[in-house]
Amino acid sequence: MVIYRGAGFLTLFTPIAALLLLMWLWPDPSVDHGNTSLRQLLFGFAIGAFINVLLGTFLNHGARAPGEPARHHFFYMPMQWPSLAIVVVCAVWGAIRVN
Incomplete structure (x- = not known):
């Protein structure tokens, strides 16, 4: 039994790829090297998921x-x-957590 069909795997792949690309291109200066802040995590996931909404x-x-x-x-x-x-x-x- 497969949980995705066609390009459905992009539902998880695109947000993760967007976060990693965001971490690589614009690292957050407020955290140690290799880590990310909650703001950057949410922004990366939201960008990747929005791209996937349009693609889907x-x-x-x-x-x-x-x-x-x-x-x-x-x-x-x-x-x-x-x-x-x-x-x-x-x-x-x-909106709730990030100041």
């Missing part, structure tokens, strides 16, 4: 027959919906 919406557009699953899914949901949940969680957590 583009890849899964078009009509499907009733009962036919999405071509690109993660845990049997179209890949843009779990990514949108990641963006919302990062925004809420950032």
Whole structure:
């Protein structure tokens, strides 16, 4: 049993890749080398997940027959919906925790 189909694996890969790219290009001067702050973590995950929302919406557009699953899914949901949940969680957590 596979938990993703098509490009659904990008639901987890894109936010992690965006965070690592952000850490490499713009390291946070307030933390030790190789570490990251909560602000940078949430920002990197939110950027990567937002890219994935756009990508999932583009890849899964078009009509499907009733009962036919999405071509690109993660845990049997179209890949843009779990990514949108990641963006919302990062925004809420950032609003509550980051000063």
